[in-house]
Amino acid sequence: MSIERDKTSLLETAERVYQYMLREHTGSPDLLNEFDVDSMAWGMNINDWEWNPGVGVTAISAYYDFCKRREVLDYLTDWIQRNKHKAIKFQHVNKMVPFAIFPDMYRRTGDPYYLDTAVEYGNWILKNSIRTQTGALQHGGDLTEQIWADTVFMVVLFLARLGRLTEDHAFVQEAAQQLLLHLQYLQDPETGVLFHGYFCQDKNHKSGARWTRGNAWITIGTPLILAEIGEMISIPSEITQRYQRLVAGLQKYQASNGLWHTVMDRPEFYQETSGSAGIACGVLKSIRQGILASSYMPAVEKALEGVLQKVDADGAVTGVSGGTPIMNTIEGYNMLSRYPTLYGQGLTLMLLTEYLQQK
Numbered sequence: 001m002s003i004e005r006d007k008t009s010l011l012e013t014a015e016r017v018y019q020y021m022l023r024e025h026t027g028s029p030d031l032l033n034e035f036d037v038d039s040m041a042w043g044m045n046i047n048d049w050e051w052n053p054g055v056g057v058t059a060i061s062a063y064y065d066f067c068k069r070r071e072v073l074d075y076l077t078d079w080i081q082r083n084k085h086k087a088i089k090f091q092h093v094n095k096m097v098p099f100a101i102f103p104d105m106y107r108r109t110g111d112p113y114y115l116d117t118a119v120e121y122g123n124w125i126l127k128n129s130i131r132t133q134t135g136a137l138q139h140g141g142d143l144t145e146q147i148w149a150d151t152v153f154m155v156v157l158f159l160a161r162l163g164r165l166t167e168d169h170a171f172v173q174e175a176a177q178q179l180l181l182h183l184q185y186l187q188d189p190e191t192g193v194l195f196h197g198y199f200c201q202d203k204n205h206k207s208g209a210r211w212t213r214g215n216a217w218i219t220i221g222t223p224l225i226l227a228e229i230g231e232m233i234s235i236p237s238e239i240t241q242r243y244q245r246l247v248a249g250l251q252k253y254q255a256s257n258g259l260w261h262t263v264m265d266r267p268e269f270y271q272e273t274s275g276s277a278g279i280a281c282g283v284l285k286s287i288r289q290g291i292l293a294s295s296y297m298p299a300v301e302k303a304l305e306g307v308l309q310k311v312d313a314d315g316a317v318t319g320v321s322g323g324t325p326i327m328n329t330i331e332g333y334n335m336l337s338r339y340p341t342l343y344g345q346g347l348t349l350m351l352l353t354e355y356l357q358q359k
Contacts, residue, residue: 011356020340025045027339059350087121118162129155145201156182175229186214195210212263216274260272262334263330273310278351321338
């Protein structure tokens with residue numbers, strides 16, 4: 001695909017992906033198989049306060065920054081009003097994801113609710129969130145001594161954005177430290193890519209899956225975080241060095257059609273759209289920010305072409321695996337059902353938005 005791809009077509013696709021997120025959706029409330037942890041009904045339920053709709057509204061917020069359409073901002077405002085009563089201080093990072101848009105909502109509206117609430121929850125995270133013995137945030141209260149790749153996007157991004165808004169170095173330093181710890185404990189020294197999780201007590205990566213969407217959360221999360229904190233502190237060189245090694249490793253596993261298999265070193269497994277979109281978006285952001293060389297642009301273009309093939313006429317992003325815990329076996333990742341989700345829509349919308357900004 002050429003960089004000269006028709007902008008009108010990309011704009012239309014981005015709008016279809018966005019509009020699909022706003023519709024009422026029906027789906028079975030039952031699990032489709034014994035390996036699933038969430039249902040199809042959960043996949044497109046935007047009226048909740050957890051990670052799936054949180055990634056969705058984070059993407060819609062980025063879309064607003066691109067298009068500046070009042071109705072998009074109004075949607076975000078209304079969504080928060082409808083769902084803010086569901087926000088709780090709970091020992092699971094997934095409950096914190098929607099707060100990532102609060103710093104920008106404060107800048108856009110001047111409403112002190114966004115600032116005051118973000119600071120309240122940010123301070124709660126610093127003081128109360130459980131850490132593993134390594135100092136890295138524990139992904140969830142019942143996930144004892146577990147480090148997950150997902151955490152970087154789900155809560156560390158919020159801390160970075162809040163730190164920039166408030167100029168509070170406690171948030172900024174925590175964001176940098178958490179990013180570094182996650183890279184250190186999850187990066188495979190052999191391939192450079194990331195394992196899904198690390199079990200601190202057992203000192204292993206459990207099934208040892210090099211899971212694509214887990215790699216995506218950190219591939220896209222890193223440039224987003226560094227864009228917030230890079231002018232406030234000196235970024236440890238180890239972060240950029242590890243990140244560059246991560247992306248070099250990811251490129252080796254990219255399939256000929258631009259996508260990555262759900263466990264990237266298992267080419268017999270299905271290809272997964274949301275992780276592929278997240279990786280491509282993160283690489284593109286990193287090229288723009290000077291973290292990566294422009295020589296990665298062909299990989300981005302190839303990934304975008306593959307992702308576009310997965311967007312149907314209604315705007316649904318297909319080929320997205322359901323919610324994924326750290327599976328007991330690598331084969332378990334291949335058994336998860338695939339259906340449209342808000343994070344699948346969101347990561348695809350973020351890729352399209354980032355690409356259009358480049359043009």
